[in-house]
Amino acid sequence: MARLHVIVVGAGIGGLAAAAALRQNGHQVEIFESSHFEEEIGAGIGLPPNAVKILKYLSCNLEELHCVPYEGVVTFFANGSEGLPQTLHHIARRFGENWLLCHRVDLHAALKNLACGASVPKSTNAQMSGPPAVLHLGKKVVDYNATLGAVTLENGTVQYGDLIVAADGIRSACRSILPGNPMKVEPSNIAAYRWMVDRSIVKTHPELDWVTAGPSGPKIVTTADSRVLIVYPCRDGKLLNVLGIHSDHGQDGKDWNRPATQAEVTDMFSDCHPQFIKFISLAENIRLWQMRCTPVLNAWVDGSIALLGDAAHATLPTFGQGFALALEDAITLGVLFSSESAAINVPERLKAYQLLRKQRAEYVAGQSRDQIIFPTMRGLFYRSPEMQQDIMGYDARKVAETFFQSIPS
Ligand SMILES: Cc1cc2nc3c(=O)[nH]c(=O)nc-3n(C[C@H](O)[C@H](O)[C@H](O)COP(=O)(O)OP(=O)(O)OC[C@H]3O[C@@H](n4cnc5c(N)ncnc54)[C@H](O)[C@@H]3O)c2cc1C
Known part of the structure; x- marks a missing residue:
């Protein structure tokens, strides 16, 4: 009852x-x-x-989530040079569960x-x-x-x-x-372009190897003034999720989540290496998402x-x-x-x-x-x-x- x-x-x-x-x-x-x-x-x-733990407590079948393990991060600088990769193999040992992407x-x-x-x-x-x-x-x-x-x-x-x-x-x-x-809910003056792209499309472009090579997990492109492009896989690695984080002043009065164009994103990251611009050229169905936080x-x-x-x-x-x-x-x-x-x-x-x-x-x-x-x-x-x-x-x-x-x- x-x-x-x-x-x-x-x-x-x-x-x-x-x-x-x-x-x-x-x-x-x-x-x-x-x-x-x-x-x-x-x-x-x-x-x-800490989220995976709770999904297990709720008896969620993790297989249904088609997760990709988050095993490491590779950072790139705007000029195309690569930072040292960071591996995250210690995560499950230290926190009891893996970090997953879905x-x-x-x-x-x-x-x-x-x-x-x-x-x-x-x-x-x-x-x-x-x-x-x-x-x-x-x-x-x-x-x-x-x-x-x-x-x-x-x-x-x-x-x-x-x-x-x-x-x-x-x-x-x-x-x-x-x-x-x-x-x-006050604006943060930070926003992100968001879109998804098929990994199979990216794989047809050899100059985009930087996206799919290396450990399973995010590839992060950073600029000196803190614009960031983050790419990571989900759904058994078949899809790539992309975020282009940047400053966005004057958010009040604007739509919190609006469609955006490829030209806007290209413009935002125009000073970056051609391999990053090429990646942006594959973007479709882009949204510009204002990031706000509850006070x-x-x-x-x-x-x-x-x-x-x-x-x-x-x-x-x-x-x-x-x-x-x-x-x-x-x-x-x-x-x-x-x-x-x-x-x-x-x-x-x-x-x-x-x-x-x-x-x-x-x-x-x-x-x-x-x-x-x-x-x-x-x-x-x-x-x-x-x-x-x-x-x-x-x-x-x-x-x-x-x-x-x-x-x-
Ligand atoms: C595009 C996007 C990407 C995100 N990416 C990440 C991420 O990568 N990692 C992460 O941790 N978090 C991410 N977040 C944040 C994450 O979605 C939220 O923290 C999380 O979903 C919290 O869920 P919620 O149920 O509180 O709110 P929501 O998911 O917003 O759900 C609220 C629900 O309430 C319904 N609703 C609203 N008002 C009413 C009403 N008056 N009557 C009835 N129903 C109503 C809405 O339609 C909606 O379905 C993302 C959010 C968005 C929008």
Whole structure:
């Protein structure tokens, strides 16, 4: 029998992971998603060890993600000269899991299956598991009521839940409803051109060997003024994900994610070696993505409502931790709302959720912002084993379990 009735707003990575974690504890979950998933955002993403750990806790079949191992990085300078390659063979030994690269669409599909699939994986406790989460597409939530535990849909319908998880992304409508939270997500003045290209096309051009040679992992081209071109494989190595990061002042009033042209990207990297310009000449379907981060919030929770994922802590992609933090939030809810949870415990458990997650997310998001914005801090994460341990060695489930066990029953 289902224990709590949970409403999740938003079926992105964070919302689906939370739905999967709560379903696996026997709760009945309904997800309201404003889009129809007709334009899934396709992009390569990094899964650092702390994220891989959580996917395994959720019994995600990693085979379905068609991951590529992140085994090393090769850096190039704008003039074409090559830096020393850096290998990452120590990652699994130090942090318990590998660093993997995958396609967002594959991860999204796998999490959707864990949340909404008819059956749960054999490795989860099937007796505890709840019914498949129900996903309502094209249902935009326009209002929240923390006292009543309710959300209002665009069509005026009110839905009630024992627990409401607002995983509605960086433009969260819920965030500013919670007491004392700022309204605005400030621009970072950093943006990235993003596109994907087939590896088989790149392989037909011998001058592009720099892209596919060397260890499996990113190739990074850096310029003296901190423009960066990052290329890395995903989907069994068949696709290459590309990011062209650069300064972008005056972001207010502009579209946060707009189509861009090849000429724009070529212009941005025009002083780079011809082998890099040749690579850009293969780009199609380019988007210009403004990078913004959620400001530090006053509250993540109110009554039976909690923010999760980018709604609470959208971060710059410096450490590739955006997804990981959303997964950590989700597994923390999974631990705090065990199968024994009752509706009456919800506000108190959500206070524990904020206590466990807010400081951690603010630290990772704050560092990832500062290390991209302040030249003196740049690259500190990659140079500091202690910081890597704090960030990638973190086990959100263990932290939450230790906390949960310390609460007097
Ligand atoms: C193009 C792109 C590339 C990225 N690359 C990386 C990467 O390489 N590595 C990394 O770690 N992170 C990356 N990120 C960030 C990463 O996507 C997020 O950190 C992560 O997906 C958090 O997911 P989320 O579920 O919180 O938010 P989202 O994925 O944004 O999901 C929010 C969902 O809520 C829905 N929604 C919004 N408002 C409402 C409403 N009112 N009612 C109902 N539904 C609503 C939206 O339609 C959406 O489906 C990338 C983000 C983008 C956009």
